[in-house]
Amino acid sequence: MSACIELNQVGKTYAGVTALDELSLTIERGEIVGLLGHNGAGKTTTIKLILGVIAPTRGSVTVLGYSPRGKQSKSLRLQWGYLPESVGFYEQLTGREVLEYFARLKRIDRARVRQLLEQFTLAQAADRRVKTYSKGMRQRLGLAQALLSSPKLLLLDEPTVGLDPIATRDFFLTLDELRRQGTTIVLSSHVLPGIEQHVDRVAILDSGRLRAWGTLDDLRREAALPLTIRARGNWPDGFDPDHLPHAGISSYQYADNTLTLTIKREKKLTIMRELLADKGIEDIDVQAPSLETLYTYYNNGGDTGHA
Ligand code: ATP
Numbered sequence: 001m002s003a004c005i006e007l008n009q010v011g012k013t014y015a016g017v018t019a020l021d022e023l024s025l026t027i028e029r030g031e032i033v034g035l036l037g038h039n040g041a042g043k044t045t046t047i048k049l050i051l052g053v054i055a056p057t058r059g060s061v062t063v064l065g066y067s068p069r070g071k072q073s074k075s076l077r078l079q080w081g082y083l084p085e086s087v088g089f090y091e092q093l094t095g096r097e098v099l100e101y102f103a104r105l106k107r108i109d110r111a112r113v114r115q116l117l118e119q120f121t122l123a124q125a126a127d128r129r130v131k132t133y134s135k136g137m138r139q140r141l142g143l144a145q146a147l148l149s150s151p152k153l154l155l156l157d158e159p160t161v162g163l164d165p166i167a168t169r170d171f172f173l174t175l176d177e178l179r180r181q182g183t184t185i186v187l188s189s190h191v192l193p194g195i196e197q198h199v200d201r202v203a204i205l206d207s208g209r210l211r212a213w214g215t216l217d218d219l220r221r222e223a224a225l226p227l228t229i230r231a232r233g234n235w236p237d238g239f240d241p242d243h244l245p246h247a248g249i250s251s252y253q254y255a256d257n258t259l260t261l262t263i264k265r266e267k268k269l270t271i272m273r274e275l276l277a278d279k280g281i282e283d284i285d286v287q288a289p290s291l292e293t294l295y296t297y298y299n300n301g302g303d304t305g306h307a
Contacts, residue, residue, distance in 0.1 A: 002064070003026045003027060003028050003062075004028060004029045004064060005061075005062070005153070006061070008062075010049060010058065010060070011059055012049065012054065012208075013057045019208050020046065023208075025203055029152070030179065030182050030184055031179070031184060032184075032200050033200065034203070035203050036190065036202055036204050037188075038190055038299070040207070042209075043157070043205060044157055046205070047082075049068075051082060052067070055069055063080070064076060064079055064153065080154070081145075081151035082154075083142045085157040085161075087141075087142040087145075091131035092130075095117065095122050098145065099113040099117065099145060106149050112148060120144045135167075136163055136167035139163060143156075143159070152184060154185045154186070158191075161191060165194070169194060172197075172198040175187070175198060193292075195291060201213070202214070219298070223302070225265070226250055226265065227262075227264075227286055227289070228263075229259075229261045229275070231258070231275050231284045231285075232257055233259065233278065234280050245271050245274040248264040248270065249261050250263065
């Protein structure tokens, strides 16, 4: 079976502005992919190219085996759901009326509307006008609208902007559930907190170029950034730094019975073994670089910013 989305050396230029340059990505069916980048990185342009709203200046785009601007575009449209960056609703309509309006356009029956209102905890507010909805409720309504046709592919442009941490968490739990049901999800974002545990792979874009692409583990291996080890222990006379392994530690701090070490990734096992041999050690925790750290690293062209 073909991939869900294939972008092959795609470039997009708007009147002299290069929005995307040589972008190649293959997104498999059933994965959640995060398209990450600062403002102007090319995220919305990528989503519009996948939707076939705009044509690439160079390269090719294939979605579910077809060109999104070809003869199959009409049937493709029924297989994807799209949540734009700023969702505009008819404010005077109720949530139920909004969904019923789109359901009629897509020839979807009203039972699906009722089901989605329940699923997105909007049933109680279904008969209130949208103008009275909070940001989180609007976002849930937008997602319900994108899911009306039970799409195989869901494209979400900056879906968590303006959501509070609880609404963001709930939003990602919904995406996890959709993935379990086999939906492929592409979400663009410049808001990183909360994403890490929910994406299978990330693409980091900067000024229209792909800076990194892979699972977080792939990116961590490739970047080879330092790891942090926190070791708690019981050393009645204080910790003697002479007991630390001599190679691979870039920095060390000791406070409140806790030793914090920054270490070279490749020395992890050697250093762990030596620490575990210390009789005072009670607990050890290893922290890999976070998505935020990786994002900064790749946006700086693979530089940690430290001298
Ligand atoms: P944001 O997070 O701000 O939405 P983005 O990563 O989605 O940014 P794009 O909207 O894809 O970025 O824009 C990429 C580049 O292309 C930017 O420099 C933008 O100014 C430019 N651009 C986008 N659309 C047009 C257009 N219609 N005409 C001219 N330039 C455009």
